[in-house]
Amino acid sequence: MEMLNIDSLKAIIDDAQSIVLTVHVNPDGDAIGSMLGMYEALLQQGKNVQMVVDSPVPHKFSFLKYADRVQPPEALQSLEQPDILLVLDASTFERIGKVGEVCKAPIYNIDHHISNTKFAAGLYLVPEFAATGEIVAHLCEQWHWPITPSMADALYLGIATDCGFFKFSNTTEHTLRMAALCVQCGARPQVVSEHVELTSMNRLAIMRKALANVEFPHDGRVGIIALDEELMALAGDDTDGYVDLVRNVEGVDVAVLLKAVGPKTTRVSLRSKATDVNQIAGHFGGGGHIRAAGCTIQLPLEAAKAELLKELP
Ligand SMILES: [Mn+2]
Structure with missing residues (x-):
């Protein structure tokens, strides 16, 4: 297990041509938002990238672009094994469910849970960040990866849902700056909260x-x-x-x-x-x-x- 910094993480992503992204089972807003944001960012980098999750995308997040491209673990049997499995927002191997069984590629993990069990070959852990969406927004900013309006909606959703829409104690100046960056890049706070807070x-x-x-x-x-x-x-x-x-x-x-x-x-x-x-x-x-x-x-x-x-x- 190697603790990654922002440069060694970049080197691993640069070296991988095909990447499977996954998140924890029963995905929340941060899992889905950070994954969709990273998915589109990696597409822009010319990667062959797939999203495979051992749970369906909750309906309230399905308005996000590319949410319909998330596939079940069985899809990996027909796909070629990727160069790496990039796990977002999951702190244990068990949390990725069947994806851990069907994907044989080396695992890299981007997470913010202080309880992370360091199960991956390489871990980029930022426990002081409120959300994995905050990490992905930060990476895009540092690496000068453009944030499209659809990525911005996804990352804003990840950030906002994990800090209770900026009410919890994990909300920092940096959290708000990354949310502001998302809004600057086209995120729509009202549209996101209307979908997330929709009740029945x-x-x-x-x-x-x-x-x-x-x-x-x-x-x-x-x-x-x-x-x-x-x-x-x-x-x-x-x-x-x-x-x-x-x-x-x-x-x-x-x-x-x-x-x-x-x-x-x-x-x-x-x-x-x-x-x-x-x-x-x-x-x-x-x-x-x-x-x-x-x-x-x-x-x-x-x-x-x-x-x-x-x-x-
Ligand atoms: Mn999270």
């Missing part, structure tokens, strides 16, 4: 039921919202934003979203104002960032909640 009556109905059972244990320092198996069946993959319903409640430090992804499997999302939730997620084999992290606990929802509360301040 089904979603409102789920929220209403979930809100009926919110809890504030530990003297109100923890806010918990839970999607049980019934609500998960209604929600499907669309579970973004629920944790925000409790995070801004006065006195809440750690906001928790519990999702019953199976009868004995609970997915946990953690957001905090002060507590290091990367460490707490790490206790259960997960990770992420200091103020935003996740893990999976192999227990039913209520039992997972009890175990989690033992670890929370």
Whole structure:
């Protein structure tokens, strides 16, 4: 494993003629946005580039240019093996799903997760950046790669969604400068937020039921919202934003979203104002960032909640 700097990363990309891009399963705005931005940048550099992801692109991101070119892992069996597999916004090998099995090329990783497990042959890690989209915008700026309006929309979406539209503590001067660079290059903040924040009556109905059972244990320092198996069946993959319903409640430090992804499997999302939730997620084999992290606990929802509360301040 080699830690890459901006020059050694450039050399690796320059040397590769064919590149497969991938991101983590259940891709969020940053995964999709940074990948689409990098895809178009690499096309401009004359690379033979494919996007292969072990999850479909969520509908709310499908307005972005080239979102329809993202292929499932099976596509790699008919493609020639690329020179490199470039993994964006994923911090572990497991997070890229089946792509890791079907792609045999050397893996290079561009990421901003402090919990990155350094699984790649080479890693360009910038944990002080709010988003992988922020990294890609920075690389384009430093390498004098033109940012087209469609790349700008994609990178702006990546940056904005990973910092809560410039509200979270990971928002820095540099984050705002890279967002401004995207807008300067043609990104449309209003169009991006209209697509990302688009909701549905089904979603409102789920929220209403979930809100009926919110809890504030530990003297109100923890806010918990839970999607049980019934609500998960209604929600499907669309579970973004629920944790925000409790995070801004006065006195809440750690906001928790519990999702019953199976009868004995609970997915946990953690957001905090002060507590290091990367460490707490790490206790259960997960990770992420200091103020935003996740893990999976192999227990039913209520039992997972009890175990989690033992670890929370
Ligand atoms: Mn990210």
